[in-house]
Structure formats: structure tokens, C-alpha cells
Amino acid sequence: MRRAILGITGLAASTTLLVVLKGGPATTTTARDVPVGPAGASTDPSAGAPPQPTPDPARGGAAPTGSAVPGRSGTPATSPGRSRTPSGKPTTKAPGAGTTTSKAPPPATGPRKIDGSVTPAADFGLVQVQITVTGDRVTNVVALELPRETATSDGKSDQVDRAYSGTGGAAVTAANQGRMPDTVSGATATSSAYKRSLQAALDKM
Helix, strand or coil: CHHHHHHHHHHHHHCCCCCCCCCCCCCCCCCCCCCECCCCCECCCCCCCCCCCCCCHHHCCCCCCCCCCCCCCCCCCCCCCCEECCCCCEECCCCCCCCCCCCCCCCCCCCEEEECCCEEECCCEEEEEEEEEECCEEEEEEEEECCCCCHHHHHHHHHHHHHHCCCCCHHHHHHHCCCCCCCCCCCHHHHHHHHHHHHHHHCCC
16 A cells, blocks of 8 residues: 555656646747646746736726826827916916007197187177187187277277287286186277177187
8 A cells, every 4th residue: 555655656746737828819838847746736936826917998997007098198288279377277368468559649739719709799789709829828819800880889899909809908818817807998888798709719718
């Protein structure tokens, strides 16, 4: 009996194991001699270890080191027409930015002539004056129309015209002082009509 056991043990020690390794898509079979231990177990560290599954990127697995996932890149895509600020917020340019508008020219400060209203002077006729304005000051006042129908009205019109009209007349002085000139004695109706026409012209300044 002992001889039978020793014969079997020696036969087992001299035998070799055929190890089949499975690779990638193309399966190859490699045979190599592996010494068998006393109890018939292999001494190869890789023998008996379960095969490691290859990660599949399409199923959410981690991609192997050094491989790139199709359709992805390391640079984030940006929308056309927008730029990224350091904070990551998209910024857009306001329409019309960088345009300039022309300013309106300043109002003219040269002499301007302004007509007053046509005002009746009682039964004598009509009165109308015209003022000349330079800047914000009245520089001249002239009578465009005065009653001349009769000798009496003609005389009164001359009195008023001499007192009020001209660059040095009472109308210019009073207008720049913000008041009306005094009434010409003996020509009340004509003076009043002259001052009403003058006031209408001043209101247009």
C-alpha cells in the first residue's frame, strides 16, 4: 500500500499543468510548465485570480489612463457672440456702445430784431415798435408805425418818437432796467400804445 502511494506522489510531481491565459479581443492559449506543490496546488501567483474587467467609458466607468473620451475636450465650449469673464459669467456688449452723438450748436448771440404788436392809439391810429437785442440786452428801439393821419396826431407821434426811440432813448434805458418808460406829457394815448407794443416785443426775448 505504501508503495502505491509513493508511486502516485512521484507521478504527480513529475507532471506539468497546462495554464491557459485569456487576453483581449484575440484569445491566445499559452502553455507553460508550472511546478506543482506537494498537495497538487500551483505556485503561480496569477493562477486562480479572477480576471479583471476592462472599464467601459460608455457605461459610466472610469476611462483608462491616457485614453480620451470621444466628443469631449479639456476646454469648455462658449456660446457664439459671448465672452467669458474670470468669474465665468457671460458678458455681452450693449448695442450702440462706442457711438458718439453731436451736440447742438449754441444759440446765436448776435443782434436780433423783434417786432412788437400792432396797437391802436385811441382814435389817432396804430403804433408798432421794433427792438434790437444783443445777448440779453436791448440795444435799440425804433417805431415801425405811428399815427400820422392829422396834424395833431403827427405832432404827438413826433413827441413820443423823440422821447422813446433810438439807442439812447428812454425805451432802451427802461427796458434794460426791467420797467416801462414814463408817459410823454400831452401824448398819453400814443405813449400808452407805444409801451404796449414795446412790452409785446420784450415778451418774445
